[in-house]
Amino acid sequence: MAVPSTKPAVLPQVQEFLDRSHGLFIDGEFRPAAQGGTLSVLDPATGEQIATVAAATAVDVDAAVAAARAAQPGWATLAPSAKADLMWKLGEALEQRAQEFGQLESLDNGKPMGESGALDVPLCASLFKYYAGWITKLEGETMTPAGGLDMHVYTLREPVGVVGAIIPWNFPLLMCGYKLGPALAAGNTVVLKPAEQTPLSALRLAALMAEIGFPAGVVNVITGDGPDAGAPLAAHRDVDKITFTGENATGAKIIQASTGNMKKLTLELGGKSPSLVFADADLDAAVEGTFGAVYFNQGQCCIAGARVFVHSSIRDAFVAKLAERVRQVKLGPGLDADTTMGPLVSAEQRDRVNSLIASGLEQGATAVVGGAPVSDPALADGFYVEPTLFTDVTPDMTIMRQEIFGPVAMVSTFETDEEAIALANDTAFGLASGIWTRDVGRTHRVAKAIRAGVVWVNTYGMFDVAIPYGGFKASGYGKELGREAMEPYLQTKTVWIDLS
Ligand code: NAI
Ligand code: MG
Numbered sequence: 001m002a003v004p005s006t007k008p009a010v011l012p013q014v015q016e017f018l019d020r021s022h023g024l025f026i027d028g029e030f031r032p033a034a035q036g037g038t039l040s041v042l043d044p045a046t047g048e049q050i051a052t053v054a055a056a057t058a059v060d061v062d063a064a065v066a067a068a069r070a071a072q073p074g075w076a077t078l079a080p081s082a083k084a085d086l087m088w089k090l091g092e093a094l095e096q097r098a099q100e101f102g103q104l105e106s107l108d109n110g111k112p113m114g115e116s117g118a119l120d121v122p123l124c125a126s127l128f129k130y131y132a133g134w135i136t137k138l139e140g141e142t143m144t145p146a147g148g149l150d151m152h153v154y155t156l157r158e159p160v161g162v163v164g165a166i167i168p169w170n171f172p173l174l175m176c177g178y179k180l181g182p183a184l185a186a187g188n189t190v191v192l193k194p195a196e197q198t199p200l201s202a203l204r205l206a207a208l209m210a211e212i213g214f215p216a217g218v219v220n221v222i223t224g225d226g227p228d229a230g231a232p233l234a235a236h237r238d239v240d241k242i243t244f245t246g247e248n249a250t251g252a253k254i255i256q257a258s259t260g261n262m263k264k265l266t267l268e269l270g271g272k273s274p275s276l277v278f279a280d281a282d283l284d285a286a287v288e289g290t291f292g293a294v295y296f297n298q299g300q301c302c303i304a305g306a307r308v309f310v311h312s313s314i315r316d317a318f319v320a321k322l323a324e325r326v327r328q329v330k331l332g333p334g335l336d337a338d339t340t341m342g343p344l345v346s347a348e349q350r351d352r353v354n355s356l357i358a359s360g361l362e363q364g365a366t367a368v369v370g371g372a373p374v375s376d377p378a379l380a381d382g383f384y385v386e387p388t389l390f391t392d393v394t395p396d397m398t399i400m401r402q403e404i405f406g407p408v409a410m411v412s413t414f415e416t417d418e419e420a421i422a423l424a425n426d427t428a429f430g431l432a433s434g435i436w437t438r439d440v441g442r443t444h445r446v447a448k449a450i451r452a453g454v455v456w457v458n459t460y461g462m463f464d465v466a467i468p469y470g471g472f473k474a475s476g477y478g479k480e481l482g483r484e485a486m487e488p489y490l491q492t493k494t495v496w497i498d499l500s
Contacts, residue, residue, distance in 0.1 A: 008113075008335060014103045017204055022053040024060055024223060025206040027067035028216025034059040039196055039223065044110035044343040044383045045333035053199045056224035058232035061191070064220040065238050068162045068189040071217025076159050076187035078215070080136045087132035087184065089212050094125035097208070101201060105173055106334030108200040110342040110383065111297060113334055120174045123463065127177035127481075130465035131185040134486055138186070140493075152497040157490045159187035160264055161240035164233040166254070167202075168246045169195035169345045170300040170405075176202050178480050179243050180219060181465075186489035191220045191239070193230050195246075197345050199223040226250065237261045241489070244268065245302070247403070248474060266478030266488045268302065268470060270403040271431030273452065274424035275305035275460065278417075279313045281436035285458065287321040290409070293434055293460035295329065295387055298344055299353075299407035302475075303432040305460055307400060309423050312413040319368060319391055319411055326369045326409075329387045331379060343383040344406060350383040353406030357388050360399040365390040365410070395426055403429075417442060421449045430472030434460040453479075 010018075023030035037055035042048065056064075075083070094101060101124075102117025109116070140155035165179035172194055183190050194202035199221075206221045222229050230250075234242055234257035241264040244254050251269045258265055275293050277286045293305030310318045332339035344350045354373055361371060370388030374380075387407040393400055399410055414420040424433060432454040435446050447455040453471040456462060463469065468484040470476065478488045 008337065010107070010335070011100055011103055013100055014107070017104065017200075018051045018107070022051060022199070022203050022223070024054045024056050024064070025203065025219075025221040026060070026064045027071075027220065028210055030207075033057065033224070034063070037224075039199070039225065041108060041200060042346070043107050044345055045335075047347070047381045047383070050107055051200060053203065053223040056193075056222040056229040058228075060222055060224075061229060061232040061236060064191045064222050065162060065233075065236050067217035067220050068191050069238055071215055072159070072161055072189040074215060075184075075189055075218050080138075083184070084132040084135040086212060086214055087128045087135065087181075090209060090214075091125040091127075091129035091132065093208055093212060094121055094128065098122060098125075101173060101204065103335065104204055105201050106342070108198045109169060109172055109334070109345055111334050112339045112342050113337070114340070115297060116334065120171060123465070124174050124177035126465050127181040131181035134182075134185045134483070138486070138490070150498070150500045152499055154495050156493040156495065158493050160489060160491050161188060162238060163188045163190045163489065164236065164239045164242045165190055165192045166230050166233065166242060166244045166246065167192070167194055169198040170297060170302070172198035173201035173205065175245055176205055178245070182485040183243065183489050184218065186486055188241075188489055189218050191222060191233060193222050193224065193233055196223070196225040231257065234258065235260055239263060241265065243478075243488070251476065264488060266480070267476035268478075268480060269474065269476035270429055271302045271304065271471065271475050272307060272401070272403055272427040272429045273303055273305045273432040273434070274307045274309060274427075274450075275434040276420045276424055276436065276446065277308065277310040277314070277318060278420070278435070278437035278439070278442065279311040280438050281314070282438065282458070283314065283317060283321065286436035287318060287325055289434065289436065289458070289460045290322060291325045294409040295326070295341065295407045296461060298341055298385070300344065300349070300405050301461070302403075303454070303461060304405070305432065305434045306404065306409050307423075307427070308409055308411045309414050309420055310411060312415055315411075315413045319389075322409070322411070323368045323389055326387050326389050331374065331376070331384050333382070341387060341407065343379075344385055345383065347383050349405065350385055353385050353404060353408065356399055356402065356404050356406070357385075357408060360390050360393070360397060360408075360410075363397045363399075364392065364394070365397060365399065366392040395423070401427070417446065421446060425449075425451050428474040431475035432456070432471075
């Protein structure tokens with residue numbers, strides 16, 4: 001196939017990395033899996049194998065946990081300023097390597113460079129810099145007993161110990177930052193298990209951390225699949241906490257696995273978020289914002305605001321404009337400069353999303369855009385899905401209840417604010433939501449009434465390292481980002497001293 005002229009060459013350092021034999025990163029070194037297993041890593045744009053990584057099993061998980069346990073006291077007691085220096089340097093190193101990490105991420109996950117190199121990598125870098133700042137600011141308190149006892153009481157903020165981080169494939173590098181930033185800042189050591197579909201940026205990050213001087217064992221990366229590598233980590237008796245992002249069924253298994261030693265958990269699970277477009281909304285802004293809410297990252301976002309409820313008076317104008325916007329999408333490989341939407345992460349996800357689209361049609365929805373498998377022969381080997389816009393959807397349809405995790409919008413209408421709120425809340429999930437209106441009173445009323453962890457008003461999908469993020473209801477528990485994200489990685493020790 002002819003290489004499009006707009007395609008940037010794969011950077012030599014990226015190619016060199018892909019060609020390595022990738023071991024597990026345990027105790028500061030790369031080593032093969034104990035049982036010798038490997039996994040193939042595919043380029044979602046072509047379906048071709050681009051790398052091979054080690055496939056960990058329980059023996060390797062034991063070794064990684066032992067390394068993390070051995071390293072933990074040293075990391076916790078390393079001078080805060082020294083830890084902060086390392087974290088800051090990691091952030092800087094990532095910024096300097098935005099193109100390299102961006103290409104690696106695009107090749108591994110499929111996402112366009114305009115997202116990986118321009119958003120994922122810099123945001124991950126900013127996470128390490130932000131949490132570097134907290135390391136020197138963790139303080140306990142001195143306290144006065146309410147009973148007025150002659151006691152000196154103070155608290156210490158201590159790390160929970162060894163953290164297992166199990167992450168998904170939709171933001172492979174960024175999720176490393178979400179978990180490692182606060183976990184390391186709090187003085188924990190980590191065993192990180194990237195998703196089997198997208199292990200490369202985590203391995204590259206581990207190598208970078210070693211180059212920068214993070215002590216051996218502070219971060220260990222075990223690549224492998226869920227049952228063989230993730231499950232033993234989730235059940236490990238010497239792991240103090242699991243932080244997980246992924247689907248609810250897996251979250252439930254992690255809760256069950258945690259009971260052996262009553263692990264602490266942070267669970268960032270699925271979503272089925274609503275976008276509400278009121279009659280007084282700035283229509284163009286609402287269309288562009290809703291487009292991003294649904295189709296960003298090929299729709300593979302837990303926050304995707306794909307249940308779109310529009311006031312009936314503006315429904316036709318909104319659908320016409322959104323359809324026009326969706327038709328502008330340029331599908332292609334993530335590395336092509338003119339690609340605006342890449343492939344999905346895997347053939348499995350492509351087939352899953354295509355079958356959900358088919359179920360929408362069977363159940364009576366109308367596909368205004370898309371609705372059929374990709375027909376362009378140039379894209380046939382990749383895991384592409386046609387961006388799809390459904391109307392005539394009803395609340396009971398499968399596409400309105402299940403997380404789709406693909407580029408699919410469902411537009412329906414409402415008449416009153418009360419109806420809009422009821423439709424928004426008609427889901428087991430409660431991750432995020434969007435409101436488009438210029439009415440101040442309505443903004444606050446609706447924001448309060450929506451049962452979700454985030455409400456975006458006249459914008460969607462805004463993230464910032466300093467602002468907490470996390471779901472209500474079946475979307476999980478424990479906040480990420482901001483100061484709040486430090487809390488689940490710390491525990492408070494109370495010290496009483498009798499002064500009499
Ligand atoms: P998953 O939740 O099964 O995978 C996420 C991570 O959990 C991966 O690292 C995986 O290896 C690990 N894992 C799987 N089984 C495990 C187990 N028994 N114990 C410990 N770790 C385990 O998600 P999957 O299967 O890749 O995707 C399925 C669906 O989940 C997607 O179609 C999407 O709807 C949803 N999903 C939601 C995400 C979110 O951010 N809310 C992220 C990824 C997927
Ligand atoms: Mg799964």
